[in-house]
Amino acid sequence: MLNLSPxxxxxxxxxxxxxxxxxxxxxxxxxxxxxxxxxxxxLKEINTQNVGTLSRAWTYHMGRPGAVTAGSPNRGGRxxxxxxxxIVVKGVLYMPTPYNTIIALEPESGKELWSYxxxxxxxxxxxxxxxxxxxxxxxxxxFGTNQGYLIALNPETGKEIPGFGDNGAVNxxxxxxxxxxxxxxxxxxxxxxxxxxxxxGSRVQEAPSMGVAGDTxxxxxxxxxxxxxxxxxxxxxxxxxxxxxxxxxDRRSGTNVWGLTSIDVERGLVFLxxxxxxxxxxxxxxxxxxxxxxxxxxxxxxxxxxKWHFQTVHHDIxxxxxxxxxxxxxxxxxxxxxxxxxxxxxxxxxFILDRRNGKPVYEVEExxxxxxxxxxxxxxxxxxxxxxPHPLGRTSFKPDEVATVTPEHKKFCEDLLASDGxxxxxxxxxxxxxxxxxxxxxxxxxxxxxxxxxxPKLSYLFFNTTDLADVGKLVKAPEGSPVPYEWTGPQGPYxxxxxxxxxxxxQQPPWGQLWAINVNTGEVAWKIxxxxxxxxxxxxxxxxxxxxxxxxxxxxxxxxxxxxxNDQRFRAFDSKTGxxxxxxxxxxxxxxxxxxxxxxxxxxxxxIVATGGSFYxxxxxxxxxxxxxx
Numbered sequence: 067m068l069n070l071s072p073x074x075x076x077x078x079x080x081x082x083x084x085x086x087x088x089x090x091x092x093x094x095x096x097x098x099x100x101x102x103x104x105x106x107x108x109l110k111e112i113n114t115q116n117v118g119t120l121s122r123a124w125t126y127h128m129g130r131p132g133a134v135t136a137g138s139p140n141r142g143g144r145x146x147x148x149x150x151x152x153i154v155v156k157g158v159l160y161m162p163t164p165y166n167t168i169i170a171l172e173p174e175s176g177k178e179l180w181s182y183x184x185x186x187x188x189x190x191x192x193x194x195x196x197x198x199x200x201x202x203x204x205x206x207x208x209f210g211t212n213q214g215y216l217i218a219l220n221p222e223t224g225k226e227i228p229g230f231g232d233n234g235a236v237n238x239x240x241x242x243x244x245x246x247x248x249x250x251x252x253x254x255x256x257x258x259x260x261x262x263x264x265x266x267g268s269r270v271q272e273a274p275s276m277g278v279a280g281d282t283x284x285x286x287x288x289x290x291x292x293x294x295x296x297x298x299x300x301x302x303x304x305x306x307x308x309x310x311x312x313x314x315x316d317r318r319s320g321t322n323v324w325g326l327t328s329i330d331v332e333r334g335l336v337f338l339x340x341x342x343x344x345x346x347x348x349x350x351x352x353x354x355x356x357x358x359x360x361x362x363x364x365x366x367x368x369x370x371x372x373k374w375h376f377q378t379v380h381h382d383i384x385x386x387x388x389x390x391x392x393x394x395x396x397x398x399x400x401x402x403x404x405x406x407x408x409x410x411x412x413x414x415x416x417f418i419l420d421r422r423n424g425k426p427v428y429e430v431e432e433x434x435x436x437x438x439x440x441x442x443x444x445x446x447x448x449x450x451x452x453x454x455p456h457p458l459g460r461t462s463f464k465p466d467e468v469a470t471v472t473p474e475h476k477k478f479c480e481d482l483l484a485s486d487g488x489x490x491x492x493x494x495x496x497x498x499x500x501x502x503x504x505x506x507x508x509x510x511x512x513x514x515x516x517x518x519x520x521x522p523k524l525s526y527l528f529f530n531t532t533d534l535a536d537v538g539k540l541v542k543a544p545e546g547s548p549v550p551y552e553w554t555g556p557q558g559p560y561x562x563x564x565x566x567x568x569x570x571x572x573q574q575p576p577w578g579q580l581w582a583i584n585v586n587t588g589e590v591a592w593k594i595x596x597x598x599x600x601x602x603x604x605x606x607x608x609x610x611x612x613x614x615x616x617x618x619x620x621x622x623x624x625x626x627x628x629x630x631x632n633d634q635r636f637r638a639f640d641s642k643t644g645x646x647x648x649x650x651x652x653x654x655x656x657x658x659x660x661x662x663x664x665x666x667x668x669x670x671x672x673x674i675v676a677t678g679g680s681f682y683x684x685x686x687x688x689x690x691x692x693x694x695x696x
Contacts, residue, residue, distance in 0.1 A: 092664040094154045097193040097256055099661075101329040103391035105519035105619045107662045111670035113623030116695060117638045117648045123671060123694040126176035128163045145686040147657070147679030149191040151617075152690070154663040160196070160207055160221065161690070162189040164677070168209065170224060173673075174665040176692065180224035186235055187213030192326075192515075193256040196221065200262060203288040206230070208264050210253025214239040216266060216285060231290030238266065241295065242279040244317040249277040255515070258327045258336070260367040262287045265336055267323030272385075273345035274548035275352070280322025282338055284370060294370030298322060298340060298358050305372055306357030314352045320344035321359045325515040326391035328407070329367055330421055336367040337407055337421070339388030346385040346509075347498055347553035348540060350442035355380045360388060362409045362417070364424060374424035378411045380446035383438070383497060385509040386413040390517025393527065397427050398586050408527055408585065410518060412511025413494075414459035416527075417452055418585060428454040428588045435495035440540055440551060449495050454588025458581060459512030460533040460573065462493040463504050463563075467573050471607050478565050479572035482537070485556060489537060498540050498553060504563055506573075508536030510681060516617030516630070516659055521641055526582040528618050528626055528641070530596050533578070534571050535563035569613050569632060569682045570599070578611030578631065580618075582644060592644040597631030613682035617659030629656035629674050632682040636660075636674055636693075654678030654687035669694050 091108045099105050112120065128148070146164035152171075153160050159173040166188055170179040190210045199205040206227055207219040216238055218230035226234025239251050254269040263284040270278045284293045298321040300306035307315060320343040328337045343352055343359040360379040365372060379386045388411055397404040397418065407421040418427045430450045438445035451457070465483060470476045483489050486502035496505050510532065518529045538555035555561025564571045571577045580596035583589070597612030616630030620641055629636040634655045638648040656676035664670050673692045678685035 093156065094152070094661040094663045095196055096153055096258070097151050097326060098328065098391050099619070101258070101331050102394035103326065103328040104393060104522065105617070105659070106521055106621070107619065108622045109662055109664055109670045110621060110623035112621070112625065112662075112672065112695060114625060114640055114647060117623070117625055119696055120638070120648055120672070120693045121696055123692045124176040126171060126178070126690040128165055128688040128690065145677065145679070145688050147686070148675050148677040149658055150675045151193050151659040152661060152673065152675070153193060153196060154661065155196045155221070157666050158221065160194050161675070162191060162194060162209060164191065168194060168207070168219065168224065170221070171690070173663060173671065173692070174667055174669070176690065182219060182224040184211060184217070186215035186217065187211035187252065190253040190255060192254065195257045195259055195264065197259050197264065197287045203262070206287065208257050208259070208287070210238070210257065210266060212252035212269070214251040216253070216257070216264065216290070218290070229289065236285060236290040238283070239278070241292065242268070242281050244277065244279055244319070246277050249319070251278040254324050255326050258329060259287065260329050260331075260336060263293055263367065265327065265367070267325070267327065267338070269324045270319050270322050271344060272320070275319065275344050276317045276548070277319030277344065280320055280341070282323050296338075296363075296365055296370045296372070299343070300357060306375070309355040309357040311353035314354070318343060318352065321356070325387070325389035326517065328392045328394055330394055330405075333422070334367050335364050335373060335421065337392040338363040338365065339390065339392055339409060341387035341389065342382040342385050345549055347383055348440070348443065348549050348551045349381050349383050350440070350444065350551070351549055352381070353444045355446060356382070360386060360411065362388060362392060362407070362419070362424070364421070376417065376419055376424045378409070378415060378417060378450060379413060380449060381444070383443070383445060384413070384495070384505065386411050386511070389511070389515040390513060393518045393520050394421060395520055395527070395585050396522065398525070406585070408518060410458070410513050410529065412507065412509070412514060414457045414461060414507055414512030414531065415450070415452055416455050416458055416583065418588070426452070428452055436492060436497055438497035439499055440497070442550060443497070445497050455583050455590065457494070458529070459531045460506045463491045463506050463535060463573055465491060469570065469572050469574050471570070471575065471602055471610065472605065475565060475570055482556070482563070482572060498538060500539060502537060502539045502555070504535050504537050506533065506535045508534050508562060509560060510534060510615075514615065516615065519618045519620045519626070521620040523622070524642060525584055525586050526591055526641065527585055528580070528582050528620060530578065530580050530614050530616070530618065530628060530630055532614055533573065533576070534613065535573070537561050537563050576609060576611035578614045580628070580639070580644065582641070594644045597633050597635070600633065615657045615680050615682065619660055619662060621662060627660050627662070627672055629658070629660065629676065631655070632680070634685065652676045652691065653689060654685040655680060655683040657683070
C-alpha cells in the first residue's frame, strides 16, 4: 500500500474529480480544437491581465528530418514554408513538417519523441487527425498525401498501422479518377473524424475542365474500407444535376472540399465547404449554377446522404471558393437560441445559416451583377448578398481611390492602372473580359482557408481580412485547347494589384483588418487595422494594416491570439475590445493558426509555426515556437 503525504493525497483527489472531457480542453485535439471548429479554448491562466509578460518557452527547428533537436539551429537543406497547425493529444504534440515528415514532440519542451518519413508523396501541409479508437481498435493518426494516399500511424510509435488498408495506407484515387489516372489528386487539409469514420475531402486541379472528381468520402478507421461517397458534381437523378447544362457535368473536376470541415456531433451532420468548378475563370462549357460548386453542404455523417445545401456564388468565374471551416455557433434572437453555422467565402460574404436546414438567419438578397461579354460565357445574372453582416472586405474600386501613401507608390499604381490602354474597374462580381480589369477581391480572397474563430461567451466571430485585387483579362487560348479562353495578367495568371517589390496594394489603406462580428445582431462589434508597415510608420503614415494570411484563436482568458501579418509579429488582443495587449516580433512571418494547451506541468502554452515564405513574404525559417508566462 502506498504511503501518500497529505499534499499528494489532495492532488490525486483533485485529479480524480476533474471531469473527463476537461482533458480535451487541456489539449488541442484537432485543427479547429473541436468538431465545431470554434478554435475557442477554456484555458485562462494566460489572460488580459498577465499576457503582457508572455515570453518564449522553447523553439524547435524542423530543418532536415532527423538532423535537429529542440533549440538547435537549422542544419542544412533548403528551408520550406509550412501551413501547419499542430494538435496536442494526451500530452503529445503531433504535426506535419514541410520536410516530408510527421513528428511527435513533447509539448512542454519541444523535445522530439519520434519522426516518421512519409511514403506515397508529401503529407498534407495543414495538420493531422487523431482517432481515439474504440473497443475494436487502438488510437491512430490520420493524414493524406499529395499523391492521394490516406495513411494511418500509431501515435505512440510513429509506425504505420498494418491493419489499415495496405500496410497502413489506402490509395484514394480509384473511384474518383474519372478515367484520368495521372491527374492531380491529394489532400491538403486534414481529415475529420466522426465516430469510426475518417472523412476526407480532396485537392484537385484548377484546370482543365475534365479530370478527377472532387467527391468527399468516408473510410472505416479500422480497416480503411470505403463507407460512403458524396458526388460533389451530381450524377443524373441526383439533386443538383439540373444545374449543369447538357452533359457538362460529366467527368467535371473541381467542386472539391480542399479546406476544412466541421461536424455537428449531436445531429450527426458534417458540413462541407466546396470550391469552384473547373476551370476557374471561364464557364462557357458549364452553363448553369453548377451545384455543388461554392456551396456549403450538410450531409448525414453516417451515410453521406444530402441534408441541405446553400450556394454562396452561382456559376463562379472568379475562384471564390469556400475554403475555411464552417463554424458552429448559437445565435440568440428574441430569447430563442438558434443552432447556426457561419461560413465566409473568399468573396468576403459571411453567411449565418440555421444548421438544421440551411436557411439564412439574416436575410440574403439576390442582387443583379454585371454580365460577361465574353463569347460563349453565360454568367449568372444575380449573386447572393447577406444583408447582415455586410461584405467584410473591399468589393469594388474606382481610379480616384488609388493609394497615395508615398509619391513613388502613387506613381507606380497610376502607371499600372494606365497600362494596357487603361484598366477597367468596377463593383462586386465584375466579370473578367477582353480588357485588363481590376477585380476586388482577388483569388487569394478577403479571407482564405485559415478562416474564423469564435468566442461563445461574447457571441463574437473573429477573422482577419486582406484587401487585395487581381488584375487580368481573358485571352483566346491556343488552337485545340480544352476551352477557348485563358486568364492572364501583366505578370501572367494571378497578377496582383500591388507593387510586388514591397507587397503594398494600389488602393488606399487599410490593406488588412481584424474584425469581430456579434452573431446575435449581425453587426460589427469592432474592427481595427491589422499589421503595420515599418517603412510607412517611420514616415508618419499609420493605420495601413498589412498583408496577412493566417488564423486566430480565442480563449476564456479574454484573449485573441493571431500572427498572420507580414510584419512578422505575433499578437494578443483583448477579444472584447480589439485592444492590442501583447506583441512580439518573430524571426519570420507566421502564416498559420496558433494553438494553446496545458502541459503536464500545469502551465498554459501558446504555440505558433513560423516559417515565412507565404504569398507576401520573402523571409524563410523553420521554427515551432511555444510561449508561456514566466
